[in-house]
Amino acid sequence: MHNNARRKKIILRFLFYIVIIAVVVVWAFPILWIILSSLKTDRQIISQNLIFIFKPTIKNYYQIFTxxxxxxxxxxxxxxxxxxxxxxxxxxxxxxxxxxxxxxxxxxxxxxxxxxxxxxxxxxxxxxxxxxxxxxxxxxxxxxxxxxxxxxxxxxxxxxxxxxxxxxxxxxxxxxxxxxxxxxxxxxxxxxxxxxxxxxxxxxxxxxxxxxxxxxxxxxxxxxxxxxxxxxxxxxxxxxxxxxxxxxxxxxxxxxxxxxxxxxxxxxxxxxxxxxxx
Amino acid sequence: MKKDNTKYYLTLPAAFLLIGTTIVPILYMLYTSLFRLDPVVFNKTWPFVGLQNFIDLFTKDPMFWSSLRRTLTFLIYTVTPQIFVGLFLAALLYREFKGKRFVQTILLFPILATPIVVAMVWKYFFDFDTGFLNVFLQKIGLQPQPWLSTRGLPLFANIPFVGSWLVNKFNLTYAFRTIVFVNFWQWTPFCFLVLYSGMTSLPAEVYEAAGIDGASGWQAFRHITLPLLKRIIWAVVFIRVIDCLKVYAQIWVLFGNAESTRVINIHLYTLGFTTSEYGMTSALGVVIIMLISLFVGITIKLGGKKDA
Amino acid sequence: MKKITSVLLLLAITSLVFATGSKEATQKQEGGKTITILSVTSPETNALKVLAKKFKELNPDYDVVFNEQGRLGYFTNVTTQLVGGTDAFDLIQDNTTYMTELAAAGTLEPWDKYLNNPKLTDLKAYDLADLPIKLTYKGKIYCIPTDLSSQVYYYRKDFITKPADTWNELIALAKKNTGTASTKYGTILTAMTGGPEAPKIFDTVIWSFGGDVIDKNGKVAINSDAVKKAANVYRSLKPYMPEDITTYNYPKVFDAMKSGLVAQAVPFWNAAWNNIKLSDSKFKDKYGITLIPGVRQKDGSIRRTPQTHGWGLVMNVKSHNKLAAWKFLVYATSKEGFKIRGKHGGSIYRPSLLNAPENAGDPYFSVMAKTYSLARMEPLVPYYSKMHEILNQMVADILTTNKPIENILARTEKNLINLKAKYE
Known part of the structure; x- marks a missing residue:
């Protein structure tokens, strides 16, 4: 009985964090992607692969400021x-x-x-x-x-x-x-x-x-x-x-x-x- | 007597600015709605047409009524899920947990982010071939979605006999779903925020009482929180409806003034900027202001009755 | 009572500020030597900037200042600036199709008196006969374009050996090359609703069938067999194009070419030829260029009717530096001006240069010489943008709905007749 309630609680807690993570991903991701993409080269941006790890470049910033x-x-x-x-x-x-x-x-x-x-x-x-x-x-x-x-x-x-x-x-x-x-x-x-x-x-x-x-x-x-x-x-x-x-x-x-x-x-x-x- | 004057002096700077920067342009708008006005006649004598612009809008403008209807469906499609998900998030974040402040901060951001920048990012995200969403869907083994297509959503379009009628009447297309989604992304956090602060301002005793009665979380929410939140929910609906009528950058950057996504404000921009019919633009502006005022009046009246 | 007094007081102050404000407006000096240009960010503008540098070298006491803006909202801005009567810009870059409305509004300075003044213009060297396109309104010249855009046919020469001559051949080729190992889409064209491109491209197809939106007698002729045939060409091409084709404008079609997604882009603008050569695309050398398809006539010839429009500088009627602006205008459209711009991304359309011996071997120049000679402009009417708005919806209806074409054309006809009645 006691064990059961505890398991239920753990499962609920797990579900809760899953939902929270989903919320964070949905709402933070587009913004994060803007920032990430600003450090990419043009070719990486329109690449048909999802590039998460890459060598960042400040070329774009350099360009807009110069x-x-x-x-x-x-x-x-x-x-x-x-x-x-x-x-x-x-x-x-x-x-x-x-x-x-x-x-x-x-x-x-x-x-x-x-x-x-x-x-x-x-x-x-x-x-x-x-x-x-x-x-x-x-x-x-x-x-x-x-x-x-x-x-x-x-x-x-x-x-x-x-x-x-x-x-x-x-x-x-x-x-x-x-x-x-x-x-x-x-x-x-x-x-x-x-x-x-x-x-x-x-x-x-x-x-x-x-x-x-x-x-x-x-x-x-x-x-x-x-x-x-x-x-x-x-x-x-x-x-x-x-x-x-x-x-x-x-x-x-x-x-x-x-x-x-x-x-x-x-x-x-x-x-x-x-x-x-x- | 002296006090009487002071209170006007205090409002003087603000009143002066309001009149100069807001009332004057609005009066000008009212005035120009009575003329046939476009670039060709702008610097000549304006032909006075009385209420003809309004009559043209109601009878001859091929897009006025359809965009008005579309605005109505847009309102329903956007505001309803926003309220429900907003409520859900508010209930979810009501309890204390690690990282709560961080989640709240994340949710604050879409509301304040620069519309033009966000709109351009969505344009990039929704591209069929190189957009982020479809690349992602394909990576996890799903079919890419034609986000920007004006085709009917298969779920509805495949219903025999009434499918295409449904799609046409209720704007059940991919493109429309996309603008609803973008709006959802940007404004659900706002609904959450207001509802959340409404919930936190409710007296704690009611919950304690419920806890003693042994009510489950859902029951407490359904029978105690919701009724107490009613007024705030209506206030959120009210604000969202007004803001939805002003939506611009998201739709314009993604779809221009395509008919399938043309809500009333996009129609206004088309008249003002694409076809430069300034007289008609003013007339439509007046109509929009009157519609919103009507809506405001009705809500205030209903709200007042509820309070009494 | 107090309320009314304070309101009156406020109004008085408001008007006072407005009045002093206008008095403060300093009269700018006539005949300055700094030319300010409003232009859209584009290769053509880059070419103009190179030209401006050269211009300053030749005329050290002059200065040319560019104010560049993106494509978003550019035409809105041009119209508002000119109609609102700005004097901040002496020259404004615009598309020829919008100029008639602006000329009718009295916001543009006609060129005639400058052209015909021998002190200002050396007409012999300028060679007007070598400039086939002049934008006129009520008998006066308002612009000679710096760049002329028309439509050509791009195809992947690595697997299309014989490009189509007629629309039917194009449909067959599109079908054959859809979803193959090499490309995803058989063909592509610009059909974005809300921009000027969709109606322009559709005009090309209508004209080749002998039809018209508004015929020579000024009658609305949209509900005709020729337009029906053109609409059917669009409907037949639809399965071989991207599904969200009504969001494709120049940049998107160009991106599709760059990433090798399409087998053909037709009808598409000639600017893409230089642009793709300058890009870092893997496919930049894979494209062939030729004349757009057309309709085979009884005598076996093919009627091809590429639509064309120009980009050019117009002179603001409120400018304080008209003489200086004119000096730059003449230079920009002179033979030398074309040569310099042509090397840096501008389009050359003076026949004398197109057919010059040094360009003889270049496929682009021979195709363009032929295209310009066939090209047609849209009717220059002051209600142009409103007409486009109606035609845009028509193209969208043809491409995205299953409505019978008769109904679409009937609705368009009705709207156009209403529009004409209002503006004539």
Missing amino acids: SHNFNRFLVNSTLVAVGTTIIVFLSAFPASYSMSRYNTGGDSMNLGILVTRIAPPAAVLMPFFIIFKYLNLLNTLWALILVNISLNLSFALLLLKSFIDEIPVSIEEAAKMEGASLFQRLVLLIFPLARSGIITTSIFTFIFTWNEYLFAMVFCSSQKVKTLPVAAGDFVTAYAIEWGPVFASGTLILLPILVLTFFVQKYIVKGLTIGAVK
Whole structure:
């Protein structure tokens, strides 16, 4: 009897790990394969054998950095992502505070923000192009920063608001009694208390901006302002797909995201789930 | 009185940016949906057509209704398994074990990975002759699959009499299965994550009570966890439906705008970028926004009733 | 009330920023000497870059800057840039088939006044008669292509000794070479939905049967016997081609050639000849090149009708450096320009060079000379991309469904008539 239960337990445990391993393989493998392939030669990539063990080459990386100016694109992508993140934070922080504490705009504001999230990018591409031409912003990184603000601000507002909602009003009342001005309360009290919310929002804004492809392709075609995803797309040439550089640039683009998911997992989970649980 | 003003001043930067970068383009979209607009007339006077673009969309556009129907099947095929597998994974990872954090990290990654890069990798994976999947299948002694073919899936296509009708009506083709799979790969982890954090936020007492009652794991899950998770499950469905309507890179890179995989958003990109009918694009954009708003409204209304 | 005031305030600020922004727009100097080019990553662009280097050597005070982009979304970008009125690019590389729409939109600078100004162009040396293809719209020249693409017939000469002359012979050869020890697929062509290639290749087959999509009188002629016959050729070839043939565009067909999966690629673009020679494929020397098949006529001759289109540079009407851009354009399409580009991956189509004695022994040049002389362009209409969208679905229907061809053609006819009614 006792033995039987134990055997059952061992079998269950075994099955459990099999399923877990299957899950890991299915979801990690494509990413792993990108990284592996970036270290292969072209011939190894389109080989009809599965090559797991090979002599790695950095030829693909060498190529994208020397003949394709990827150091420049890396700087551009970083500038756009960091710039957008800072501006989104600076504008969303006070606004979400106001929305949380005074219910500014009420439900209609929330609904409005939701609608702006679903505006199809394909339909607003042309208006943006014309506005940017008029403002003389085409082929500048500012154009991309503005577009990415548009794509991220409403999400940031909702996210930050729900974090600030969780900070009890009583703490603030106490500070107010002691004569702290609104500005002092915002900077010295709410800012540290909402820290995890701010980090979460910033990570998301950063990643989404880092990933943006469509607008970057149209608004910044010039070499000096090109961003990484567009540059990766450039290896799909008129007559062939250069898989080696595609994988190398893909790895380069995915790297910061990989690092973020490993080191600040907590915040990412929070950001992804808070919208749904709310 | 003073407080009243402050709260508006605080929203000023964000409101300014929102109006400038979001409301203005949307208003422009609304405006342009009333004109016949394409590259040829763009820099001349635009012929005002009133609601003609909408009428054309509903009556003359050969793809509008079919892509709308296809979107519906796409939603059903993608969201349903994602919720079920997401729930399964959440229940599986609920317990503590070695390497749990690692598994969670792995599952986080597909959600955030750059869409264009992932789409190109899938293009490489699904190639019939040199793609990874078929090479792998052949290595382990299985038949290669025509992942990108628009042929009906044999399981359904071989049903006598109704086979081809089923395939046509419900998009039961290899190609469609492929885009469903890609979407599944990318978004199941999201469903898992939300459901998982929903489960961990449930009070522990309910489980203890169940344990005392001697309920098996499955019974506890079925009768205690699931009902408590209901609201969160609906929230996940809601978010997934909205995101599914915006799916682009995965399908575009694999199939372009082929009819067999053309969902409504791909149709929108076709009008906007392949055939450059800006007026029609705006009109379809308006229709999509209205459809989503309708959906949002209905869910909020239903959700509100449930809460009450 | 407060709400309304703040909204109004916001709107005022918005418009203020927009207004100052436009004022700040600095007027760029006319007549600069830096030429900026938007181009797609391709062997043709590489050839243009070599040419640009030479150009700078000859004209040290000029500069040529290339902005290269991948194939993904390139045409979208070109249309948006030009229609939106950018002045960031002086010259833009485009496919001739899209140029009519852009010319009709008034975004392109016609070439005539530069061509006819003796101070700018030495017409005698330029030799217009030696340039058979000129893209004109309403009587004005908008582009003379730098490269001309047409279709030829590639076959594995190690086991096909006599390539097909007619479509029926092609079907038989495809059948014979499917699933053999040497190759997997009997034949292949580009049929990817969503790109421009599928309708273009299908045109070639339609024309050889004497049919047309839109006939000379401007009538929709898709629902005809000739098109039915062409569709039947496609359906007969289907079993001998990859099953996911509607995802095959140039790169995929080319990859199939490189990895030796196909016995024949036909009709396929001439660019593949140089590309495969430059590749590291095991099979690069195994391919033969010849004229595409056609339809045997009553007198025993064969009607072959390769479709053709060009790649060329167009001048942006908003450019601030038109004179400099023109200097480069003339050089790029001059005889010397062709010679230089031809050596570095560009395609030579000036008859004087094709038939030059130094190229006499090369099979490529003799096939291309013949192909260009037979080649036809598609009708140049401003609703071109919309027409292609309809034809793309037709080709996909023919190749991937079992719908009766009559029904497919009837549906296509209806859609085309609707389209024409809207744009004429």
